[in-house]
Amino acid sequence: MAYLIGVDIGGTFTDAAVVDEDGRITAAKALTTPDDLSNGFFAALAVAADKLGRSLTDLLVETERLAHGTTVGINAVVTRRGARIGLLTTIGHGDTLKIMNNVGRSTGVDIITRMHYPSSDLPAPFVNDALVREIVERVDSRGRVCVPLDEDGLRRAARELVSDGAEAVAVCFLWSFMNNAHELRAGEILAEEHPEVIVSLSHKVAPKLGEYPRMATTVLNAYLQPIMQSYTHRIEQRARELGYDQRVLFMLCHGGLAEGNRARELAVQTLQSGPVGGVVGTSTTAAMMQRENIITADMGGTTLDVSVIVGGEPLSRGNTIVEQHEVFLNMLDVQSIGAGGGSIAWIDEHSGSLRVGPQSAGAEPGPVCYGRGGTQPTVTDADLVLGVLDATTFLGGRIKLDRGAAHTAIGRLAERLGMSVDECSAGIVRVANANMSDLIRRMTLQRGLDPRDFTVYAFGGGGGAHASLCARPLGIRKFVVPQSDAASVWSALGVAVADIVKVFEQPIYLQAPFDAARLAKAFTELERQATADRTDEEVNGLTLSQQRFASCKYGMQVFEVEASVPDGKLDSAVMERIVQNFEIVYAQRFGEEAGYRDAGIQLTRIGLHVRGQVRKPSFKLQPSAGPEPPIAASRLEREVYWHELGVRTATAIWDGTQLLPGNEIAGPSVIELPDTTVVVRPGDAMIIDLHGNPVVTIGANSEIGQQRATSASGRTV
Numbered sequence: 001m002a003y004l005i006g007v008d009i010g011g012t013f014t015d016a017a018v019v020d021e022d023g024r025i026t027a028a029k030a031l032t033t034p035d036d037l038s039n040g041f042f043a044a045l046a047v048a049a050d051k052l053g054r055s056l057t058d059l060l061v062e063t064e065r066l067a068h069g070t071t072v073g074i075n076a077v078v079t080r081r082g083a084r085i086g087l088l089t090t091i092g093h094g095d096t097l098k099i100m101n102n103v104g105r106s107t108g109v110d111i112i113t114r115m116h117y118p119s120s121d122l123p124a125p126f127v128n129d130a131l132v133r134e135i136v137e138r139v140d141s142r143g144r145v146c147v148p149l150d151e152d153g154l155r156r157a158a159r160e161l162v163s164d165g166a167e168a169v170a171v172c173f174l175w176s177f178m179n180n181a182h183e184l185r186a187g188e189i190l191a192e193e194h195p196e197v198i199v200s201l202s203h204k205v206a207p208k209l210g211e212y213p214r215m216a217t218t219v220l221n222a223y224l225q226p227i228m229q230s231y232t233h234r235i236e237q238r239a240r241e242l243g244y245d246q247r248v249l250f251m252l253c254h255g256g257l258a259e260g261n262r263a264r265e266l267a268v269q270t271l272q273s274g275p276v277g278g279v280v281g282t283s284t285t286a287a288m289m290q291r292e293n294i295i296t297a298d299m300g301g302t303t304l305d306v307s308v309i310v311g312g313e314p315l316s317r318g319n320t321i322v323e324q325h326e327v328f329l330n331m332l333d334v335q336s337i338g339a340g341g342g343s344i345a346w347i348d349e350h351s352g353s354l355r356v357g358p359q360s361a362g363a364e365p366g367p368v369c370y371g372r373g374g375t376q377p378t379v380t381d382a383d384l385v386l387g388v389l390d391a392t393t394f395l396g397g398r399i400k401l402d403r404g405a406a407h408t409a410i411g412r413l414a415e416r417l418g419m420s421v422d423e424c425s426a427g428i429v430r431v432a433n434a435n436m437s438d439l440i441r442r443m444t445l446q447r448g449l450d451p452r453d454f455t456v457y458a459f460g461g462g463g464g465a466h467a468s469l470c471a472r473p474l475g476i477r478k479f480v481v482p483q484s485d486a487a488s489v490w491s492a493l494g495v496a497v498a499d500i501v502k503v504f505e506q507p508i509y510l511q512a513p514f515d516a517a518r519l520a521k522a523f524t525e526l527e528r529q530a531t532a533d534r535t536d537e538e539v540n541g542l543t544l545s546q547q548r549f550a551s552c553k554y555g556m557q558v559f560e561v562e563a564s565v566p567d568g569k570l571d572s573a574v575m576e577r578i579v580q581n582f583e584i585v586y587a588q589r590f591g592e593e594a595g596y597r598d599a600g601i602q603l604t605r606i607g608l609h610v611r612g613q614v615r616k617p618s619f620k621l622q623p624s625a626g627p628e629p630p631i632a633a634s635r636l637e638r639e640v641y642w643h644e645l646g647v648r649t650a651t652a653i654w655d656g657t658q659l660l661p662g663n664e665i666a667g668p669s670v671i672e673l674p675d676t677t678v679v680v681r682p683g684d685a686m687i688i689d690l691h692g693n694p695v696v697t698i699g700a701n702s703e704i705g706q707q708r709a710t711s712a713s714g715r716t717v
Contacts, residue, residue, distance in 0.1 A: 002064040005048075006496025008274045008489070009071045010300020012342050012363045013038035013461065015489035016048045016077050018257070023617035026051050026430045027489040029461075029675055032363040038234045042242075050523060060244040069251035069274035069495040070236065073224045073230045073267060077323055080124065080315070080516055083198075085163030087127045088186060089215065090174040091134040092103070097125055097219065101212045101326070108321035110550055122322035126216075126223045130520035131166055133157035135173070143178035149185055158190055158197075168198040170222035172215040177207035177507050198225045205266065206328040207505050209604060210558075213319060214384020217327040223611060232260045249500065255280050256611065256637065268329065271322065271445035274491055275305035275334045279314045280459050280496025285482065287312055289691055291333040294438055294455045297470065297479075299462035300678060301380075302360040306439050306519040307332060308449065310588055316453070317589075318551065318560055330503060330562075330607075335443060339435045340463045341380040342367055345428045347416055354417060354424075356432040369406040370399065373534060377413060381406035381460070382428040385421060387640035387651070388465055388670060388679055396674035426643035429469065436470035444474075449592025451476050459490035464678035464694070465669075476714050479491035481678050482696045483619070484656055488675035500612035504530050505605060511581055513572070519606070520570040522547060528609045547609040552582040560644075561586050564675035565606070578603070621690045624662030633658035635672070642668055644682045663688045 004019040009032055018026040019049035026046035026163035033040035037503050042056070049059040049300035060066070070387075076082045089096065093549070100107070105120045113120055135154050138147035161169060169190060177184045177483070180203040190199045195606045200222040250263035263270055278298040286294055292312045299304040308315050317335040321328060338358025345356050356379065365373035365716035367380040383389045383404050391401040406423055414424035444451040458467035464487060467479040481487045504526050510518065563582035566574050579601055586595050631656050640651040645668075653666060656673040664687045665671070671694065678694050680686045686696045 002058065004617075005045070005059075005063055005066045005418060006069070006277065006494065006498075007044060008277055008302040008490040008492040008495055009037050009040060010071040010302060010364065010460075011071070011340065011360055012682060014044040015492040016044035017465065017486065017489045017493035018052065019493070019496055019617045023619065025486040025493060025617065027486050027490065027675055029605060031366075033076075033176040034362070034364055036234075037070070037075075038231065038238065039233060041068070042238060042358075052062075055133075060239060060242045063246070064242055065246060065249065066239060066244055066258050067249040067251060067495045067498065068235065069272055069277040069491060070270055070689065071196045072228060072575070073270045074272065075225050075532045076224055077220070077271070081131070081227070082126065083192050083226040084131070084165050085127050085168045085170060085219065085222045086131040086133065086158075086164070086166035087171060087215075087222075088135050088157060088161075088171045090138060091136050093174060093211070094132045095132045096212050097127065097132075098129075101213070103606075104324060107326060108324045125421055126219050126325070127170070131161055131164060132159060133525045137174040137182045139173065139182060141175055141178065141651050143175065144633075145179065145181070151185070151189060154186055155193060156191055156528040156563065158194060162194050162197060166197065167226050168200065168222040170200045170202070170218045172202040172218045174211065176201075176203045177209070191508055197227070198222065198223060205268065207605075208328050209316075209507065213230040213328050215324045216325045217329070218240045219267065220322060220325065220327055224266065224669055225230075228267040228270065229264045232264055236260055239537075251277055251280075251498060252501070253329055254316070254501060254503060254609075255332045255498065256503075256609075257291070257498050258270070258500065258502070262502075268327065269331075269355055271329065272320075272331060272334055272336075275303075275307075275336065276332045276491075277494035277498065278330045278459060278491035278546065279307045279334060279494065279552065280498045281490050282459075282482070283309055283312065283314050283394070283511060284494065284497055285619060286457075286704060287568070288672075289457055289480075289689075289693070293479075294449065295444065295454045295456045295476070296457050297440070297456050297463055297467060299368075299436075299458070299466055300340045300459040300460045301342040301462075302340040302362060303336040304336065304439065305334050305336045306436075307334045308454075309445075310445050315522045315588065316562060318562060324712055333443075335422065335439060337435055337439050339379075339432050339439075340460075341383070342378050343432060344376045344378055345382070345410070345413060345431075346509060349569075352417075353505040354413070354418070354427050354431055356428055356435065367406070368409040369401040369403065371402045371405065375408040375409065377406065377428070379432050382425040383462075383465060385410055385641075387426040387427065387638055387648070389677060390638070390653075393672055405625050422641040422648065423643075425676065427654060430497050430643065431465070433469035435689060436466065440470065440474060446591075446677050447589055448587065448594070455480060457482055457490075459487040459520045461488050463487060464676050466679075468679065468681045468696060468698055469686055477698055479690075479696050479698070481676070481696075482690060484659075484694060485675055488673070497614065498617050499614055500649050502530070502533065503611045504533070504610070505607040507605050508603065510603040512575075512580065512603070514575045514603055515568045516572060516575050519550075519603075520573070522606055523565075523570070523608070526606065530608055530610050534597065545611045545613060549607045549609065550578055550582075550603050552578070552601055552603050552604040554586075554596055555602060557599075560604055563587060575673070619691045620663045622692060624690060625660035626662050627687075629659055629663040629665060633663070640668065640670065659694075661688050661690045661692060 031042035138152035206217040257384035551560035
């Protein structure tokens with residue numbers, strides 16, 4: 001058997017998805033191990049191997065490809081545990097990171113902080129002022145050398161940085177993306193004199209116009225490289241020891257996989273690689289299920305990650321904010337908030353109101369009900385108290401939950417708020433879901449997209465339990481829990497089935513109507529680079545494809561938008577098509593009628609995605625078994641508190657592993673799967689579609705006739 005395996009490490013759980021040659025998916029979870037994330041990585045694989053009746057060694061020997069979406073980088077950023085780094089930059093530009101384009105205090109902060117701007121602070125830097133050195137050199141905006149590189153001065157500066165403890169050095173010279181000669185020479189000198197020091201060159205990390213974000217991206221890359229090198233080598237070495245003889249691949253934020261060397265060289269591109277896996281998995285399978293407009297909602301233990309797929313294509317962006325620092329990253333557009341199962345409920349001392357998140361209990365100590373030392377109530381604790389979760393079947397019974405401890409912890413909050421424990425638990429869930437709704441609203445309505453035109457794909461451990469409440473206020477009619485229990489490891493599945501992708505970029509400045517000859521020459525050079533960079537090992541057995549793109553903007557604007565460039569000969573008709581594609585993407589991003597062609601359209605950068613396509617699982621249509629669920633699917637009912645009804649009521653509980661395509665269930669009901677739960681709230685209705693996906697229609701159980709949700713005793717609820 002030739003398996004495809006994807007592993008995604010979250011704040012609470014590490015997920016593994018194993019896909020066999022017939023497209024069958026085995027889902028596995030293990031607690032994340034913060035002290036050494038690689039332990040949780042292999043623990044999740046061991047759970048998967050056990051489910052398949054194999055040893056871990058046997059599983060890895062039979063594995064065709066092992067891929068990983070990692071949170072190592074973002075954890076290092078948030079906890080400030082990256083490397084001690086130095087920065088070499090052009091003389092006169094040593095304060096670029098401190099100036100931050102004069103927007104550092106307000107970038108990426110909440111509205112409360114913006115309202116109190118005078119008392120706000122600049123974000124903590126990733127490089128200390130004492131480790132910044134200015135080098136005599138200068139290249140102008142056309143790439144011409146105005147001042148030669150002072151190699152002696154550079155050698156002195158490098159010695160000083162190394163003697164001050166720099167583990168890595170970022171090199172960011174002015175206009176180096178137009179002429180990289182000085183940066184390349186700086187890299188050579190550093191390699192000659194200090195081979196133990198890791199070097200990041202800005203023209204390789206972020207070859208784009210924008211001095212501050214280019215420098216911030218290069219510095220962040222250097223900050224992450226040592227820790228990423230150590231981590232990826234541990235994963236590769238242990239995998240080899242266990243019998244895996246292929247390359248371990250790592251997910252990058254643009255949605256493609258890369259070999260370990262590239263992930264180490266471009267460590268900054270591993271940020272958000274886990275959540276990106278969920279988008280890749282959704283876009284890969286959505287076409288099979290004839291759905292093109294999708295909102296992905298990945299609710300894990302720590303965060304809710306949301307993205308938007310329009311017409312079958314995920315939205316992407318060319319820059320993002322990392323801890324208030326603007327960085328250049330070509331990435332799928334995934335935005336996150338602290339609204340996961342481990343998000344902590346608390347009372348705002350100023351307003352006396354109930355809040356949830358962004359703080360999380362994480363894997364250590366975890367929610368109170370885990371019995372691992374947690375004392376602050378979380379969303380998972382509230383779900384357990386309400387009856388949505390069962391203390392004995394959580395994660396297939398592998399973790400026994402302590403309902404009494406959760407009840408006591410929430411009781412302390414309830415007493416302060418003057419509520420019953422049930423009301424407080426429902427309040428925690430409703431506040432968390434309101435936060436989720438707000439994120440979806442920002443990702444759709446604020447871009448001119450109508451959420452009512454979309455279906456929500458709810459995955460992660462908590463997606464199916466919360467999707468109805470966060471989708472309902474936006475008028476969204478349906479949510480899908482993809483592939484039932486595989487939904488709990490959907491991001492890991494996306495990592496497993498992602499393609500190998502390399503991105504090649506080159507700056508070029510054209511004004512519409514674009515010069516087709518110049519553009520054709522530039523793309524020819526990029527294609528030459530792509531061919532020279534290719535190795536037989538990387539492309540062996542893969543179907544190769546190339547996708548051209550161009551970054552464009554309206555005149556006088558700062559930010560660029562990527563537009564696709566058609567294949568084939570580049571002529572005047574194609575030039576106009578590029579403009580049209582840009583305006584379509586611009587409207588999707590910022591709303592209809594937001595564009596202004598009279599300002600002119602500028603093309604600033606071109607690129608090439610080289611994709612090695614791998615086999616994908618096939619989800620075959622299955623025959624309908626009819627609307628009535630089998631008797632074997634019915635479990636004993638239990639009391640669940642539904643805030644819509646204001647009381648606890650006997651609720652039908654279903655074994656999701658026994659449900660068949662065509663089966664229909666009306667709310668209120670709870671469908672339990674080994675690693676996730678699907679909640680069909682009062683007024684909602686669910687059907688298992690012919691691909692095996694639970695599909696819930698919100699507020700419309702009349703659409704599937706009379707309520708058919710029967711309890712174990714046989715009565716209708």
